[in-house]
Amino acid sequence: MNHKTIDAILDRAVLGCDLSPSEGVQLLTQTEPEAIASILATADKLRQQQAGETVTYIINRNINFTNICEQHCSFCAFRRDDGDAGAYWLDWAQILEKTQDAVQRGATEICMQGGLNPQAQINGKSLSYYLKLVETIKQEFPQIHLHAFSPQEVQFIARVDGLSYADVIQALGDAGVGSMPGTAAEVLDDQVRRVLCPEKINTATWLEIVSTAHKLGLPTTSTMLSGHIETPVQQIEHLEKLRSLQQTAINQGYPARITEFILLPFVGQEAPKSLRRRVGRDQPVLADALLLGAVARIYLGNWISNHQPSWVKLGLAGATAALQSGCNDIGGTLMEEHITTMAGAIGGTCMDVNTLENAIAAIGRPFQQRDTLYGRV
Numbered sequence: 034m035n036h037k038t039i040d041a042i043l044d045r046a047v048l049g050c051d052l053s054p055s056e057g058v059q060l061l062t063q064t065e066p067e068a069i070a071s072i073l074a075t076a077d078k079l080r081q082q083q084a085g086e087t088v089t090y091i092i093n094r095n096i097n098f099t100n101i102c103e104q105h106c107s108f109c110a111f112r113r114d115d116g117d118a119g120a121y122w123l124d125w126a127q128i129l130e131k132t133q134d135a136v137q138r139g140a141t142e143i144c145m146q147g148g149l150n151p152q153a154q155i156n157g158k159s160l161s162y163y164l165k166l167v168e169t170i171k172q173e174f175p176q177i178h179l180h181a182f183s184p185q186e187v188q189f190i191a192r193v194d195g196l197s198y199a200d201v202i203q204a205l206g207d208a209g210v211g212s213m214p215g216t217a218a219e220v221l222d223d224q225v226r227r228v229l230c231p232e233k234i235n236t237a238t239w240l241e242i243v244s245t246a247h248k249l250g251l252p253t254t255s256t257m258l259s260g261h262i263e264t265p266v267q268q269i270e271h272l273e274k275l276r277s278l279q280q281t282a283i284n285q286g287y288p289a290r291i292t293e294f295i296l297l298p299f300v301g302q303e304a305p306k307s308l309r310r311r312v313g314r315d316q317p318v319l320a321d322a323l324l325l326g327a328v329a330r331i332y333l334g335n336w337i338s339n340h341q342p343s344w345v346k347l348g349l350a351g352a353t354a355a356l357q358s359g360c361n362d363i364g365g366t367l368m369e370e371h372i373t374t375m376a377g378a379i380g381g382t383c384m385d386v387n388t389l390e391n392a393i394a395a396i397g398r399p400f401q402q403r404d405t406l407y408g409r410v
């Protein structure tokens with residue numbers, strides 16, 4: 034691929050055109066330093082046009098209420114069987130205590146997700162357990178935004194209780210869930226999913242659940258777990274699916290849509306051996322994550338304008354580099370992070386606001402606290 038072709042693709046992107054999948058793959062497969070530098074610079078320019086100079090962050094707390102899970106994803110170092118060393122399941126008092134602590138520390142959001150624990154039921158109903166999780170938090174802290182339960186958890190509840198996805202989403206929304214994390218997407222390719230997460234929902238179901246959330250007025254985020262066995266073509270197909278999901282939400286006038294895209298590079302250090310061996314390294318390759326993040330900005334930015342790197346996976350220095358090649362948001366303080374930390378991530382489990390603000394100021398950009406839906410705080 035000569036530079037002329039890459040420059041022509043980038044020029045089209047700067048003019049506001051949506052790239053085709055084959056143009057996306059052409060960008061992602063560049064190896065020449067000069068071409069890569071142009072892609073990163075174009076992503077930075079588009080970030081400026083689409084999201085502005087200000088880097089946003091959120092004060093939030095993760096609550097992973099249990100790591101007992103019936104599934105066995107090949108990248109997951111978090112899950113346990115009931116009774117295993119390290120298995121845990123928070124009770125209501127612990128959940129309230131963590132929320133109280135988060136509120137005292139200025140959090141506007143609780144991000145709550147957990148393992149798929151078949152015992153998590155009340156009166157034989159999975160949905161009743163999840164509703165009690167929501168009510169436990171919302172009754173005491175009605176002001177807190179609850180960003181909770183992945184599409185996989187929605188399908189788990191629906192399957193266990195024999196409900197439709199719409200019934201589950203509606204009930205969770207009515208109880209006080211404010212938005213849905215677009216996790217469990219991994220890579221939206223069934224061939225990859227058969228290796229990575231064979232028991233998880235397939236691509237079509239993930240898309241169906243997220244689109245149902247949009248129809249019912251529940252905003253979602255979107256994610257990609259990158260840097261394991263997937264190919265550049267599969268990465269672009271994933272972005273293409275997210276873009277068209279968002280186009281559907283917008284063109285159909287659904288009351289909610291995707292608020293942001295978060296790239297989650299694979300951390301293999303403590304992952305189950307077979308995938309770790311196959312991938313052959315423990316920590317993400319920063320250069321790969323930056324190029325993919327830049328291409329994601331170029332590919333999605335006209336439709337999804339907020340892009341966030343993961344400081345948990347890349348470390349703060351890596352995340353800050355991503356702010357200079359397409360990202361406009363540094364994410365949350367988290368206060369505790371188990372899932373990736375148990376996988377051996379180097380980024381840590383908590384960031385205080387000053388550390389985030391200083392990292393943003395160090396690259397000469399203004400910062401602003403935001404809420405979950407990107408309103409100013």
Ligand code: SF4
Pocket residue numbers: 102103104105106109110111112147148149185230
């Ligand atoms: S990634 Fe989630 S669903 Fe998969 S094994 Fe881990 S906790 Fe369970």
